[in-house]
Amino acid sequence: MRPDLSIVTLTALAGIGEGIFIFIVAIDSESVFTGVQVPLPSLFFGAFMALAFTGLGTIASFFHLHHKDRGTKAIRQWRFSWLSREALLLPLFMLFVGGYMALLVIGAPDSFRLMAGLLGIFFAMALAFSSGMIYATITFVKEWNSAFTPVNFFMIGLAVGGAWAVFVLEITGAGNAYALTALRFSIGATFIAMILKFLAYLRNANIYSPTGVDSAIGANHPDVVLMDKGACYEHYNTKEYYHKPFRGLHRIVRTLVVATLFVAPLFLMMKDYDSIISGGSDTFTMVAAVIMVLGTFAERWLFFAEGNHIQNLYYGNFINKGGVNPILVSNKNSAPLPPG
Amino acid sequence: MSERQKQLALVIDLNKCVGCHACATNCKSWNTSGQFGPLPDKAPYGEEPDGVWFNRVQTYEAGTFPNVEVVHFPKSCLHCVDAPCVKVCPTGASHKRLEDGIVLVNYDDCIGCKYCSWACPYGCREFDDIEGVMKKCTLCVDRIYNEDLPIAEREPACVLCCPSEARVFGDVNDPESRVSRAIRDNMGFKLMPSAGTNPANHYLPRRKVKIEVDTARIRVRKKPAADTGRREMTGDMGAIEDFSAGG
Numbered sequence: 011m012r013p014d015l016s017i018v019t020l021t022a023l024a025g026i027g028e029g030i031f032i033f034i035v036a037i038d039s040e041s042v043f044t045g046v047q048v049p050l051p052s053l054f055f056g057a058f059m060a061l062a063f064t065g066l067g068t069i070a071s072f073f074h075l076h077h078k079d080r081g082t083k084a085i086r087q088w089r090f091s092w093l094s095r096e097a098l099l100l101p102l103f104m105l106f107v108g109g110y111m112a113l114l115v116i117g118a119p120d121s122f123r124l125m126a127g128l129l130g131i132f133f134a135m136a137l138a139f140s141s142g143m144i145y146a147t148i149t150f151v152k153e154w155n156s157a158f159t160p161v162n163f164f165m166i167g168l169a170v171g172g173a174w175a176v177f178v179l180e181i182t183g184a185g186n187a188y189a190l191t192a193l194r195f196s197i198g199a200t201f202i203a204m205i206l207k208f209l210a211y212l213r214n215a216n217i218y219s220p221t222g223v224d225s226a227i228g229a230n231h232p233d234v235v236l237m238d239k240g241a242c243y244e245h246y247n248t249k250e251y252y253h254k255p256f257r258g259l260h261r262i263v264r265t266l267v268v269a270t271l272f273v274a275p276l277f278l279m280m281k282d283y284d285s286i287i288s289g290g291s292d293t294f295t296m297v298a299a300v301i302m303v304l305g306t307f308a309e310r311w312l313f314f315a316e317g318n319h320i321q322n323l324y325y326g327n328f329i330n331k332g333g334v335n336p337i338l339v340s341n342k343n344s345a346p347l348p349p350g
Numbered sequence: 351m352s353e354r355q356k357q358l359a360l361v362i363d364l365n366k367c368v369g370c371h372a373c374a375t376n377c378k379s380w381n382t383s384g385q386f387g388p389l390p391d392k393a394p395y396g397e398e399p400d401g402v403w404f405n406r407v408q409t410y411e412a413g414t415f416p417n418v419e420v421v422h423f424p425k426s427c428l429h430c431v432d433a434p435c436v437k438v439c440p441t442g443a444s445h446k447r448l449e450d451g452i453v454l455v456n457y458d459d460c461i462g463c464k465y466c467s468w469a470c471p472y473g474c475r476e477f478d479d480i481e482g483v484m485k486k487c488t489l490c491v492d493r494i495y496n497e498d499l500p501i502a503e504r505e506p507a508c509v510l511c512c513p514s515e516a517r518v519f520g521d522v523n524d525p526e527s528r529v530s531r532a533i534r535d536n537m538g539f540k541l542m543p544s545a546g547t548n549p550a551n552h553y554l555p556r557r558k559v560k561i562e563v564d565t566a567r568i569r570v571r572k573k574p575a576a577d578t579g580r581r582e583m584t585g586d587m588g589a590i591e592d593f594s595a596g597g
């Protein structure tokens with residue numbers, strides 16, 4: 011599929027916003043229960059960052075819509091359409107983040123604030139899930155049509171959000187104890203996100219074509235090739251659904267994703283972990299947080315670029331990865347049919 | 351018995367289609383000037399023409415030389431019974447009409463998110479980036495019920511113009527309709543049956559057709575064929591056989 015920059019930005023930034031907010035509220039709850047209050051400005055600034063990331067993502071998403079004036083119509087089909095649910099949950103999530111910030115400012119009781127925060131977490135998770143399900147339910151892009159899609163969206167957002175939460179806690183001087191807790195969890199989240207993304211890449215490398223051009227046009231022949239696309243030039247069907255993987259670009263981007271989203275940040279965060287324990291600061295995590303944003307963009311761009319829509323069969327653009335349909339394999343291995 | 355649901359559709363005979371693109375050009379012509387128009391048509395005479403077409407004809411080759419046959423394959427929205435494009439639309443702009451099963455886009459509600467086109471496995475929706483809405487075959491809903499047109503012309507533009515009569519229009523749920531009979535008699539099939547979309551449009555397969563010719567009735571022209579550049583018809587050409595690999 012052709013990666014659309016506005017959708018890449020929306021899913022990447024909203025995911026990070028969700029991750030930051032989950033971390034901030036988790037730290038807030040921990041501090042309320044342990045009785046050692048984390049400084050309120052740190053929480054406020056953290057929630058503000060979550061709102062800023064999500065808000066920027068939302069602004070980017072408007073560039074994808076050609077009729078922004080009808081934007082509110084997008085929530086009409088929330089009972090059926092995942093896109094509609096995303097459109098509904100995005101403002102709801104931002105509303106609760108805003109509410110949480112407001113309660114911090116007016117100095118509302120902890121229980122009120124935590125309640126708003128926990129509801130915000132619920133909407134953050136529902137939003138991440140809906141965003142992923144938009145793509146996971148497209149049966150005709152096999153790379154997307156998997157449980158890995160919403161899980162990867164959520165975990166990557168959480169991992170990057172975690173690094174940003176540490177960043178925020180550090181620059182607002184929240185103290186090393188909280189930074190250490192946040193860092194521990196964000197290392198864990200990054201590690202789990204990495205494993206899940208590796209599994210998704212592994213799955214997609216061995217994916218098989220759901221059907222062939224023979225079934226697409228119904229010609230019962232093993233050897234069907236396209237002669238004429240029926241147009242003088244490229245058009246919607248050859249541009250929207252196809253991203254030419256020229257000169258191994260996809261492989262380069264994948265390496266970039268692994269390096270900037272997982273390997274380098276894990277290394278930097280673990281270095282900080284040691285230095286905080288020995289009383290130092292966590293400057294490396296700030297670097298990690300910044301490059302992880304880059305990594306998230308690269309990951310999301312690749313996610314779209316590698317989506318291989320089966321309508322490409324009609325235009326000779328379907329990329330056959332050479333994976334084998336397990337049903338065909340099992341047929342091959344079964345006993346030959348009796349004669350007659 | 352509950353009333354049978356009407357489902358209008360096209361049946362396209364791949365055995366008759368000669369790949370002339372008349373259906374595609376007539377579709378474009380009607381739909382750019384009809385009630386739903388206009389359709390984008392950028393640089394039509396330039397080097398990079400681009401525009402929205404509701405119907406496109408692709409050509410495929412089946413087999414390996416010299417045992418090949420050419421398949422011309424017109425494709426427009428199949429008005430799926432379980433249309434995945436309708437289920438994903440966030441605004442409800444994409445809808446399937448209860449009264450006749452036509453899948454339509456309400457251009458006044460569409461926000462141009464393109465989600466429906468991703469959900470269609472056949473690539474039958476095209477985006478109008480001038481109006482910012484999704485467009486697709488309307489099954490000529492502005493012709494088939496159009497009382498300003500003579501009754502004989504209340505058919506889709508692509509059906510009316512097809513020179514080989516490869517396209518038939520009608521209600522596939524009426525077992526006695528022309529389309530149902532065509533499907534029944536010629537092993538009509540659906541595209542990508544495993545996709546779960548249950549398309550209403552059907553195709554008729556390539557098949558061997560033998561035309562018996564009475565050799566006694568063939569008149570051999572006296573005039574040498576060299577003048578016209580055509581091959582001379584001879585008496586020993588007993589039967590004209592369609593070169594068909596499928597069927």
Ligand code: SF4
Nearest residue numbers: 427428429430435470
């Ligand atoms: S062919 Fe595509 S656009 Fe038409 S009804 Fe089926 S899924 Fe929808």
Ligand code: SF4
Nearest residue numbers: 439460461463464466
């Ligand atoms: S592009 Fe229009 S018709 Fe298609 S899903 Fe979006 S709003 Fe619905």
Ligand code: SF4
Nearest residue numbers: 377487489490506508
């Ligand atoms: S039915 Fe009408 S809109 Fe659809 S392909 Fe034919 S001419 Fe075009």
